Amino acid sequence: MTRSEADHVLDEAETLWLSGEKQRARECCLRARLLYHESGDARGEADALCRMGDIEAETGHGNAARQAYVEARQLYARGGDQREQGGILVRLARLAQREGDEPGARAFHQSALDLYQAAADWSGQGHVQRALGHMERDAGAQDRALDRYREALACYRRSADTLGEAGTLKAMAAIQLALGHADKARAECEEALGLLRQAGDLLGEAKGTRLMARILAGEGRRDEARKSMHAAAKMFARAGDVASHDEAEAEARGL
Numbered sequence: 001m002t003r004s005e006a007d008h009v010l011d012e013a014e015t016l017w018l019s020g021e022k023q024r025a026r027e028c029c030l031r032a033r034l035l036y037h038e039s040g041d042a043r044g045e046a047d048a049l050c051r052m053g054d055i056e057a058e059t060g061h062g063n064a065a066r067q068a069y070v071e072a073r074q075l076y077a078r079g080g081d082q083r084e085q086g087g088i089l090v091r092l093a094r095l096a097q098r099e100g101d102e103p104g105a106r107a108f109h110q111s112a113l114d115l116y117q118a119a120a121d122w123s124g125q126g127h128v129q130r131a132l133g134h135m136e137r138d139a140g141a142q143d144r145a146l147d148r149y150r151e152a153l154a155c156y157r158r159s160a161d162t163l164g165e166a167g168t169l170k171a172m173a174a175i176q177l178a179l180g181h182a183d184k185a186r187a188e189c190e191e192a193l194g195l196l197r198q199a200g201d202l203l204g205e206a207k208g209t210r211l212m213a214r215i216l217a218g219e220g221r222r223d224e225a226r227k228s229m230h231a232a233a234k235m236f237a238r239a240g241d242v243a244s245h246d247e248a249e250a251e252a253r254g255l
Contacts, residue, residue: 004039004044005035006035006036006039007044009043010029010048010051013028013029017055021238026052026068028056029048029052030052032077033048033052033252036048042214043075045075046072046148049069049071049072050072050084050087050088053069053072057094057095066106069091072088073085073089082119082121083115083116083124083252086115086116086119086121087112087124088107089108089112089115090108090128092108093105093108093131096108101252102139109128109132112128113129115133116128116163122156123155123156123159125152126152126153126155126164127152127164129149130152130164130171132148132149133145133149134139134171135177136148137171142178142179144174145175146169149171150172153165153168162198163195163199165192165195165202166195166196166199166201166204166208169191169192170188170192170207170211172188173185173188173189173192177211177215177218182215183214184217185218186219189211189215192208193208193209202235202237202238203236203239203241206235206239206248207232207244209229209231210232210244210248213228213229213252213255216228226255229251230248230249231249233248233249236248
């Protein structure tokens, strides 16, 4: 399929954004949106608006981001695309959280969940359930967080989303550790690590190995904990995360 001029302009926006040229990236998004609109490509126009919203959100322009997202959702709705609408609602939820509007964030997440359920998008449902779990965890409601994580886990397994499953297991293990349930924490962390190795996610494996070191330390297994933390540090280095490597090495010295 031949790519349009608008497609190339939107690609350029992404390249500029990644290179730190934010204003030029924003201008490319606006131009791509206009080109898509002129050619009658509503889906392309929505994609350009979504990208523009992401740029505005990451640069702290909440109102501009919200306007772009709302316009994008209207275009996706016109085409009956429930998954993309769900993605926009998740973005609006994150924006609400960033602005301290917890009730608004929950409402947007619930609306996204309803759309993902209507579209039978199990991975999308998993993402929302996990996000709601994080909100419960941050509010100190650990039991409710675990319930949300279990829902997320079931959704990820139905969709064969290995990384989503692994990330949720790590979140559950961290809560079990905080609650003093070391055996459950270790079992969930081990399962997550197996999935991360299977997927070849080196950075995720490094984070999981660091968590395992903390679990082992909590059980009083200091030598094993230090070994695990050093292993995590090496993986962080191989993944190019220098800051996390240094933090893991410092944490290993304190075990």
